Amino acid sequence: MLPELFFYYNATVITVLSALVVTRSNPVHSIMLMLVMFFHIAALYLFLNAEFLAAIQIIVYAGAILVLFLFVVLLLNLKKELVTQIFIVRWPLGLVAMAGLLVLMFAGIKSFTLGPTGDFTIEKIAGETHTAAIGTVLFTEYIVPFEVASLVLLIAIIGAIVLAKKQIKT
């Protein structure tokens, strides 16, 4: 009973907070709400016995990335987001499509059956610690995705510099 309660509490809070983050007009409020949301996501990771991911979620996302967001917002001195005319004229069509997708998803999810589970049971992870388990898997079985991900990050850095730093010649 308690685990379910804990999960549904976190799931609800995360959903509500995400909606709030994208609807606030004050960017600082958005970031603060995001911070709370990240803590709840970390709680979900802990709940799954993934303490390393939980710690990373707090240290990297809540600690580093959000501070960076805050820096940008404060540097730009954005008190309020720009208010413009809504430029998507056909939003009722979008709403219908979204509702359709939601119905489709609920209909599909109902018949979900869980596939075979892997080697990493709770006892096994508790035995060799989560950090060791994730490290071993990442650097052996998943080395290709790991390397490709590093390239994706490199592109993000190059892209940011190209788009933001290059002087405009006219």
Added chain:
Amino acid sequence: MVEFPPLGPVMPEILMTGFALLILVLDLVIKRKETLAFLSVAAAAVVMYAVLGTSGVTFSGMFAADGYSMFFKLIFLLSLILSILISVKYIAIERVNYGEYYSLMLFSTLGMMIMASAGDLIVLYLGIELMALSTYVLAGFIRHAVKSNEAAVKYFLLGAFASALLLYGISLLYGLTGTTDIKGVAAYISDNGLAGNPALMLSVILFVVAFGFKIAAAPFHMWAPDVYEGAPTSITAFMSVGPKAAGFAAMGRVFLIAFASLQVQWAAILIPLAIVTMAVGNIIAISQTNIKRMLAYSSIAHAGYALMGVIAGTPEGLAGMMSYLLIYAFMNIGAFAIIIMLRSEGFSGENISDYEGLSKKHPVSAALMLIFMFSLTGIPPTAGFIGKFYVFMAAVNAGYTWLVVVAVIFSAISAFFYMRIVMYMYMKEPRREVELTTSPALGLALAISALGVLVIGVFPGRLLDLARIAITLGWGL
């Protein structure tokens, strides 16, 4: 101690990474950016050579260098070389002559190569991200042009949505089958009789939507016209061929291997998608006045034709789709090369009316444009006809005769807007003086494209044989 898997099959990708990084660093010391362009073409040629000599599966099935991926990698590298050749002069005119441009193009191609070879859904996803992220930056490369910025932002936002949907599809599939290995998924589905499961269908639908975005199939095509119009023309040429072909490569592997036992179901989704794609692409293209927008809609329509190869679901259909995409690389980049020639200082040359009377002053360029337009329409003896012929044949043999009839009707409609350009060039008087910007690299790209279109058009047998051999070589791996 874990034994390290053989690196042979990933050698082309490792080389490509090395070259892309090298060009990024060389950009600091080389002041003439034309040298970087030359080095990039040389790098692509070396990687192409490496691709031809590489085969095998490594990293416990995560990465497969089979015949199927080899053929696609040749398409990507060919489109990379042609796009670099048409860029050299153009990015100088647009005043964005930076070395990162070439490096990002190499990285984008690397992403496509990883997509084509992916044997695991996680690798596939990361390949898509690597390709897409580089292309977003390239689309916004003309920083001082508002349209280019708009293109990058639109492409990025819709691409991010597509990625999210794809991840949702992958996570559902992982939950259902307990694996992300494409062959493992297929085995689990057929062993456990999962084929009729609605949750699995939901995952298939999400995959269709995500790939639909990548190949710009209607109704997920909305981003294409704005992005194609706003992006630098050379990048428009690049992304209308490479990422689209990569999307098809991934689609072919996921749908024909992982979802092999659901073929009836996904064909039922893809058929209306293909029809709508052909309809939207061909009909809206008629009303365009900007040639880049027109070619964007044309590119949507061509995705519809190529989809028929996937729908057929046979090795013949896949071979048809693969040769179609190779032919499309030649004819589409050729057409964009002509558009780039019209761009000169202070003149965009993007209006269809700019082509009026082009044959009077520049007969050779007009004749080349004529060849590419004929090929895009699908008129023999150009390659475009051959491409359509094989795809349509495969669809007929798979029992979709009525779909082929629909496709033929739409390709007849397409003649209207392609031939309008030919008509403008040959039957109208020039309204203004149009100066062409030429360079040896651009000339080379045009020569390669025109030769490709004509040689494949006259001697088509070899190409389809090659595609068929690629399929039979690779499909089992």
